Amino acid sequence: xxxxxxxxxxxxxxxYSPEDAQKASIRVQETITEHQKNIQQLQTxxxxxxxxxxxxKKLPDKLNHDIMVPFGKAAxxxxxLIHTNEFMVLLGEGYYADRTSKQTVEILKRRGKDLESQIxxxxxxxxxxxxxxxxxxxxxxxAAEGIVEIREDYVEETPNEDKATTAGEDDFARILSxxxxxxKEELExxxxxxxxxxxxxxxxxxxxxxxxxxxxxxTEVKSSEVEAKNEHSTSQISLRNDTQQDPKDSPAFxxxxxxxxxxxxxxxxxxxxRLVEHNKSKNSLPPTPVSKNEVSTLASSSSNDRxxxxxxxxxxxxxxNHGSSSTNDSSKAFTGSIVERTHNxxxxxxxxxPAPASKPVSRFKMQRx
Amino acid sequence: MASSSxxxxxxxxxxxxxxxxxxxxxxxxxxSKNHQVRKKYTIQLGENELxxxxxxxxxxxxxxxKLIGPVLVKQDLAEANxxxxxxxxxxxxELKRLDSTVxxxxxxxxxxxxxxxxxxxxxxxxQAGKAKA
Numbered sequence: 001x002x003x004x005x006x007x008x009x010x011x012x013x014x015x016y017s018p019e020d021a022q023k024a025s026i027r028v029q030e031t032i033t034e035h036q037k038n039i040q041q042l043q044t045x046x047x048x049x050x051x052x053x054x055x056x057k058k059l060p061d062k063l064n065h066d067i068m069v070p071f072g073k074a075a076x077x078x079x080x081l082i083h084t085n086e087f088m089v090l091l092g093e094g095y096y097a098d099r100t101s102k103q104t105v106e107i108l109k110r111r112g113k114d115l116e117s118q119i120x121x122x123x124x125x126x127x128x129x130x131x132x133x134x135x136x137x138x139x140x141x142x143a144a145e146g147i148v149e150i151r152e153d154y155v156e157e158t159p160n161e162d163k164a165t166t167a168g169e170d171d172f173a174r175i176l177s178x179x180x181x182x183x184k185e186e187l188e189x190x191x192x193x194x195x196x197x198x199x200x201x202x203x204x205x206x207x208x209x210x211x212x213x214x215x216x217x218x219t220e221v222k223s224s225e226v227e228a229k230n231e232h233s234t235s236q237i238s239l240r241n242d243t244q245q246d247p248k249d250s251p252a253f254x255x256x257x258x259x260x261x262x263x264x265x266x267x268x269x270x271x272x273x274r275l276v277e278h279n280k281s282k283n284s285l286p287p288t289p290v291s292k293n294e295v296s297t298l299a300s301s302s303s304n305d306r307x308x309x310x311x312x313x314x315x316x317x318x319x320x321n322h323g324s325s326s327t328n329d330s331s332k333a334f335t336g337s338i339v340e341r342t343h344n345x346x347x348x349x350x351x352x353x354p355a356p357a358s359k360p361v362s363r364f365k366m367q368r369x
Numbered sequence: 370m371a372s373s374s375x376x377x378x379x380x381x382x383x384x385x386x387x388x389x390x391x392x393x394x395x396x397x398x399x400x401s402k403n404h405q406v407r408k409k410y411t412i413q414l415g416e417n418e419l420x421x422x423x424x425x426x427x428x429x430x431x432x433x434x435k436l437i438g439p440v441l442v443k444q445d446l447a448e449a450n451x452x453x454x455x456x457x458x459x460x461x462x463e464l465k466r467l468d469s470t471v472x473x474x475x476x477x478x479x480x481x482x483x484x485x486x487x488x489x490x491x492x493x494x495x496q497a498g499k500a501k502a
Binding site: 088091092093094095096097098099107110111114 | 413416417419420422423424427431432433434435436437441444449453456
């Protein structure tokens with residue numbers, strides 16, 4: 001070690017001599033025994049109190065009791081106990097009160113409770129003291145065994161490391177908060193987007209295939225709505241099966257490569273109501289032209305979000321991918337939710353960090369190709 | 370000459386030390402006495418509080434007696450209540466007073482201990498000087 005000596009080695013016995021530790025432990029032990037004596041005394045009080053309660057309860061059973069009355073220290077004479085329901089109870093501090101048997105018993109019970117709580121307190125104290133004593137004993141034995149205490153100054157590394165760790169923690173906290181923000185934004189965007197998409201998709205995907213699918217599958221949509229509700233509760237495996245089957249039976253398969261199924265990342269549970277709404281809007285409302293730009297910006301921002309909020313988002317997204325696509329069912333997905341958005345995403349993927357969340361999307365695309 | 374003066378100085382210091390040690394032991398005695406009194410008062414306070422609780426639970430028309438010497442004197446419930454309350458107040462005040470005195474005494478004790486420690490050091494250094502000479 002070329003470094004200057006960093007630490008010091010001191011034998012524990014030089015810090016705490018074994019005799020001192022022993023003495024301390026003995027002292028603690030003494031206080032423990034004292035407390036135990038106190039507890040015993042309180043326990044006897046408690047027992048006496050209980051017997052007294054029993055006696056007081058029994059006394060008014062008879063109108064009078066034959067007793068031997070103490071007379072002086074050694075002598076007794078026969079007598080009778082009358083007024084068996086009248087007690088003069090010492091409340092403490094020289095105060096007495098006339099009470100009936102029942103009232104006396106109540107007083108005595110209160111006193112018993114007080115004693116119990118005192119005993120409990122003492123038991124707690126003894127527990128602590130015992131722990132202390134064991135600690136002292138340990139140090140005493142350790143000192144006797146010649147255990148050494150090694151102290152090293154932590155000065156050199158502390159500043160850097162501290163900074164690093166705090167910075168890391170700060171970063172982490174910041175990232176987390178940022179992620180939360182982004183997720184919120186994302187949710188909002190998605191909501192907006194899906195609304196916009198529902199209206200906008202009619203514009204965007206107004207190609208022939210879409211029209212075809214719409215016309216041919218509108219009936220199926222309704223039936224699959226019911227299915228979808230049931231499917232919410234089913235496991236993800238079944239959902240995945242659905243998704244895999246989707247492309248096969250969908251006539252919308254030949255839709256241009258660039259378009260992909262817009263997957264609402266909102267939880268699947270919100271899908272059915274939206275679907276209904278969605279159909280309605282399609283049936284009743286004429287396709288309202290919504291600017292494509294708006295859609296695309298929304299989409300891009302959401303995908304940005306996705307790339308930033310990578311840690312949490314992908315999982316939920318994947319789940320919701322399957323869920324939503326299944327709830328939509330192939331037909332639904334293609335009747336309604338086709339959005340032309342790929343160019344945005346591809347831009348994002350090129351320009352920015354490869355979004356991990358885009359994985360499910362790309363996989364989906366691959367399936368469809 | 371020098372040695373005799375130094376020895377006399379040492380003797381003075383020794384005397385001083387003894388006097389201070391005596392003072393310290395006196396203070397410690399006072400403290401322990403104070404602690405005992407405090408303990409007694411705390412017990413009394415607990416008892417008084419118990420009495421007050423019981424008096425509060427009594428009916429208005431209950432007969433309350435106070436043992437004065439060998440006789441039980443009948444007392445009004447309200448009167449007894451007021452008495453007990455006054456007693457509790459008194460005991461609390463007394464406890465506070467005792468606390469402050471104990472604090473004072475402990476401060477005195479610490480200063481005395483320090484003084485004694487310094488004296489011991491001086492005596493030691495003196496003895497060491499003597500041993501050298």
